[in-house]
Amino acid sequence: MPMKTIIEPFRIKVVEPIRMTTPQERALLLEQAGYNVFLLRSEDVLLDLLTDSGTSAMSAEQWAGIMRGDESYAGSPSYYRFEDAVKEVFGFEQVIPTHQGRAAERILFQTLCSPGDIVPSNTHFDTTRANTEAVGARPVDLPVPEGLRPSDPAPFKGNLDVDRLEALIEEEGADRIPLVMLTLTNNSGGGQPVSMANIQAVARVCRAHGIPLYMDACRFAENAYLIRLREEGYADRPVAEIAREIFSWADGCTMSAKKDGLANIGGFVATNDPELARKQRNMLILTEGFPTYGGLAGRDLEAIAIGLREVLHEDYLEYRLASVRYLGERIAAGGVPIVQPPGGHAIYIDAAAFLPHIPPLELPGQTLVAELYLEGGIRGVEVGTVMFGRRDPETGEESPASMELVRLALPRRVYTQSHVDFMVEAILDFAARKEAVGGYRFTYQADVLRHFTANFEPLYDLGV
Numbered sequence: 001m002p003m004k005t006i007i008e009p010f011r012i013k014v015v016e017p018i019r020m021t022t023p024q025e026r027a028l029l030l031e032q033a034g035y036n037v038f039l040l041r042s043e044d045v046l047l048d049l050l051t052d053s054g055t056s057a058m059s060a061e062q063w064a065g066i067m068r069g070d071e072s073y074a075g076s077p078s079y080y081r082f083e084d085a086v087k088e089v090f091g092f093e094q095v096i097p098t099h100q101g102r103a104a105e106r107i108l109f110q111t112l113c114s115p116g117d118i119v120p121s122n123t124h125f126d127t128t129r130a131n132t133e134a135v136g137a138r139p140v141d142l143p144v145p146e147g148l149r150p151s152d153p154a155p156f157k158g159n160l161d162v163d164r165l166e167a168l169i170e171e172e173g174a175d176r177i178p179l180v181m182l183t184l185t186n187n188s189g190g191g192q193p194v195s196m197a198n199i200q201a202v203a204r205v206c207r208a209h210g211i212p213l214y215m216d217a218c219r220f221a222e223n224a225y226l227i228r229l230r231e232e233g234y235a236d237r238p239v240a241e242i243a244r245e246i247f248s249w250a251d252g253c254t255m256s257a258k259k260d261g262l263a264n265i266g267g268f269v270a271t272n273d274p275e276l277a278r279k280q281r282n283m284l285i286l287t288e289g290f291p292t293y294g295g296l297a298g299r300d301l302e303a304i305a306i307g308l309r310e311v312l313h314e315d316y317l318e319y320r321l322a323s324v325r326y327l328g329e330r331i332a333a334g335g336v337p338i339v340q341p342p343g344g345h346a347i348y349i350d351a352a353a354f355l356p357h358i359p360p361l362e363l364p365g366q367t368l369v370a371e372l373y374l375e376g377g378i379r380g381v382e383v384g385t386v387m388f389g390r391r392d393p394e395t396g397e398e399s400p401a402s403m404e405l406v407r408l409a410l411p412r413r414v415y416t417q418s419h420v421d422f423m424v425e426a427i428l429d430f431a432a433r434k435e436a437v438g439g440y441r442f443t444y445q446a447d448v449l450r451h452f453t454a455n456f457e458p459l460y461d462l463g464v
């Protein structure tokens with residue numbers, strides 16, 4: 001039987017209007033925002049692909065859970081439903097709610113790391129890197145070599161390089177490494193998954209040296225489904241079972257429920273170590289809240305408990321991965337270079353390869369982000385020299401990032417196939433006139449995390 005279209009496995013009960021603007025309006029709005037799309041009002045954006053974090057559409061069941069939320073300060077039934085869901089999906093014994101992922105990271109690193117320690121990872125996300133550094137420890141990224149080659153279609157480019165991990169342990173000593181972390185999927189490396197074989201290999205090295213293994217589990221369901229699609233022996237396994245197998249190799253995890261929790265806020269840290277959990281709960285009380293709410297409302301805990309189970313529905317994951325792949329394959333077929341293969345939550349355009357006439361220090365990713373907004377009211381995010389380049393504080397000299405990417409992250413259950421078709425048309429319309437655009441320069445930048453607040457100036461005539 002011929003394959004039928006993979007459809008959105010839901011119908012729509014509540015709608016939010018989105019508003020088209022004219023190119024002239026967008027040119028003015030962009031200028032007023034200092035050409036930084038973070039500084040636009042979201043009502044002026046037609047299709048918002050800035051992030052998949054906290055932007056999911058909740059289900060009718062989740063909204064029902066919101067009504068059921070019990071707001072007792074201590075011992076709320078909403079907490080126990082949340083704890084049951086985390087235990088069922090992840091299999092860890094100790095569950096500590098937090099207001100979002102980075103709070104879980106802070107608690108984990110502050111209770112496990114000391115100054116001078118080293119924390120290896122496939123690739124630290126910005127907030128895990130910053131939280132590692134905040135306790136005086138050093139984050140070390142050990143991606144496999146193919147993870148740094150955008151056009152390489154290897155299936156598991158999120159893997160950690162096990163040889164380099166062993167060499168690092170040999171060199172520095174296991175007692176300086178309080179944990180190893182695996183980011184599922186590898187967001188900073190293109191949303192690429194980690195294979196079960198790699199998880200097992202990393203876990204074996206960790207066990208041999210008595211080092212705990214933690215997962216940054218933000219996009220665990222997408223990673224589990226990509227294992228099912230791409231790794232031998234998993235094609236017929238229920239994805240919930242694959243997820244349990246992933247976490248059976250770990251000692252604990254941090255989670256931002258704003259991604260694969262299908263919730264708008266929330267997170268947790270989980271572990272099998274009761275002694276560590278006791279310390280973490282004491283720290284939680286200091287800044288987040290009592291251990292049965294951890295900075296969340298009871299209704300948020302309900303939404304997460306339901307979301308963690310819904311995200312493992314096979315028809316949802318089939319649609320989710322198909323829509324990301326559809327966007328990637330359509331623009332790649334039109335000649336737009338993307339990080340291959342399409343990953344779990346986003347398509348990353350290789351702006352350096354797409355706009356080779358713009359040198360890295362003239363910010364080709366920033367050009368692409370600005371042009372996608374001008375072309376179609378689409379908001380993506382630069383992941384290149386604006387975000388990761390460095391400016392010498394003495395000389396003002398800029399050095400570029402290792403890659404010039406633009407991430408188009410798809411919010412979960414929010415946009416339909418015709419929205420994605422519109423994205424494809426806008427990107428390909430821009431591609432047809434890309435030779436005429438030039439670069440950008442900074443007119444203002446902060447010393448840290450400059451991408452959020454920077455202002456820019458185009459080095460060419462926008463022609464609007």
Ligand code: F0G
Nearest residue numbers: 051053100101102125127187218256258
């Ligand atoms: N880990 C990963 C892999 C992430 O992608 C994020 C957030 C976090 C941790 C932190 O979670 O935001 O709940 O504190 N990523 C968002 C993004 C911001 O746009 O990729 P949080």
